[in-house]
Amino acid sequence: xxxxxxxxxxxxxxxxxxxxxxxxxxxxxxxxxxxxxxxxxxxxxxxxxxxxxxxxxxxxxxxxxxxxxxxxxxxxxxxxxxxxxxxxxxxxxxxxxxxxxxxxxxxxxxxxxxxxxxxxxxxxxxxxxxxxxxxxxxxxxxxxxxxxxxxxxxxxxxxxxxxxxxxxxxxxxxxxxxxx
Amino acid sequence: xxxxxxxxxxxxxxxxxxxxxxxxxxxxxxxxxxxxxxxxxxxxxxxxxxxxxxxxxxxxxxxxxxxxxxxxxxxxxxxxxxxxxxxxxxxxxxxxxxxxxxxxxxxxxxxxxxxxxxxxxxxxxxxxxxxxxxxxxxxxxxxxxxxxxxxxxxxxxxxxxxxxxxxxxxxxxxxxxxxxxxxxxxxxxx
Numbered sequence: 479x480x481x482x483x484x485x486x487x488x489x490x491x492x493x494x495x496x497x498x499x500x501x502x503x504x505x506x507x508x509x510x511x512x513x514x515x516x517x518x519x520x521x522x523x524x525x526x527x528x529x530x531x532x533x534x535x536x537x538x539x540x541x542x543x544x545x546x547x548x549x550x551x552x553x554x555x556x557x558x559x560x561x562x563x564x565x566x567x568x569x570x571x572x573x574x575x576x577x578x579x580x581x582x583x584x585x586x587x588x589x590x591x592x593x594x595x596x597x598x599x600x601x602x603x604x605x606x607x608x609x610x611x612x613x614x615x616x617x618x619x620x621x622x623x624x625x626x627x628x629x630x631x632x633x634x635x636x637x638x639x640x641x642x643x644x645x646x647x648x649x650x651x652x653x654x655x656x657x658x
Numbered sequence: 659x660x661x662x663x664x665x666x667x668x669x670x671x672x673x674x675x676x677x678x679x680x681x682x683x684x685x686x687x688x689x690x691x692x693x694x695x696x697x698x699x700x701x702x703x704x705x706x707x708x709x710x711x712x713x714x715x716x717x718x719x720x721x722x723x724x725x726x727x728x729x730x731x732x733x734x735x736x737x738x739x740x741x742x743x744x745x746x747x748x749x750x751x752x753x754x755x756x757x758x759x760x761x762x763x764x765x766x767x768x769x770x771x772x773x774x775x776x777x778x779x780x781x782x783x784x785x786x787x788x789x790x791x792x793x794x795x796x797x798x799x800x801x802x803x804x805x806x807x808x809x810x811x812x813x814x815x816x817x818x819x820x821x822x823x824x825x826x827x828x829x830x831x832x833x834x835x836x837x838x839x840x841x842x843x844x845x846x847x848x
Binding site: 564606610613616620624631635637638652 | 736737739740743744747797800801802804805806807810811813814815816817818819820821822823824825826827828829832838839841842843844845
């Protein structure tokens with residue numbers, strides 16, 4: 479499972495180190511509020527980095543795609559930015575320091591419409607896998623609800639991208655980021 | 659078609675869309691109210707099963723009517739199967755929690771008690787709008803459930819179902835020429 483998540487995160491341009499941070503967060507479930515809060519902050523940090531990478535990916539994609547697909551990429555980039563903002567706010571409220579926006583986050587986005595769309599599918603699959611992994615580790619109920627709503631939005635993005643590629647937008651009854 | 663007729667048609671469509679949007683809100687409110695009464699994880703899962711089984715029967719009924727036309731009817735059948743799969747997965751969860759399976763709905767009247775409006779959907783647009791309301795209600799219920807379920811191990815199952823409902827929403831919005839992804843945080847609110 480961790481190997482699969484690493485591969486997905488690499489597809490989105492994240493390092494294996496980030497994947498390990500995510501995999502390691504919250505796994506020890508030490509009792510007590512402080513441990514729970516620290517675990518949530520750590521998980522939020524990993525998710526924020528993932529969202530920042532998605533923002534960077536969609537920013538490049540929006541520049542390279544024209545017309546309606548470019549507009550879709552811009553809208554999805556804006557959604558990812560909102561996710562960064564909301565998760566960062568949650569982290570600060572818990573006393574954490576969210577990862578700073580990186581001015582020059584290098585992402586490798588291919589050229590050509592289908593290749594860009596396929597790359598975006600990788601971004602969304604990575605996000606879906608990461609949120610699915612994070613959800614049961616988050617301790618605060620409101621964070622779980624927020625993560626669930628972001629997770630569902632990423633699944634909606636995925637449906638739009640699959641449709642643009644001429645694929646079934648809703649092929650499975652259970653979305654876990656591994657649909658063919 | 660004259661300009662006047664086009665405007666009238668646009669106004670008619672706008673009024674119809676507004677009416678259906680208003681009609682979808684009670685489905686969401688009803689689903690959330692039903693879930694709010696649940697106290698334990700088993701209660702919550704039982705409430706979600708009721709919703710899924712009602713949705714499956716609603717889709718089967720709408721598909722069997724053929725009202726939505728051949729292409730959309732195929733989608734309705736597929737979504738019916740998805741809803742049934744959700745119900746079956748949740749029944750397994752409920753059994754593990756020691757809960758008792760709710761009596762599945764058998765008639766349109768049963769569905770109307772949980773997800774009202776199926777009987778009134780008599781045009782393709784109305785069927786699709788009803789389905790949109792149904793999916794929104796389900797997403798809202800799962801959103802609320804995620805803040806209330808005590809057992810974290812249940813969340814991957816409920817979240818993967820909620821995300822599938824989100825993808826259903828995209829398909830239905832496309833069929834109704836609505837914006838496909840309407841907000842950064844999908845909560846089912848309409």
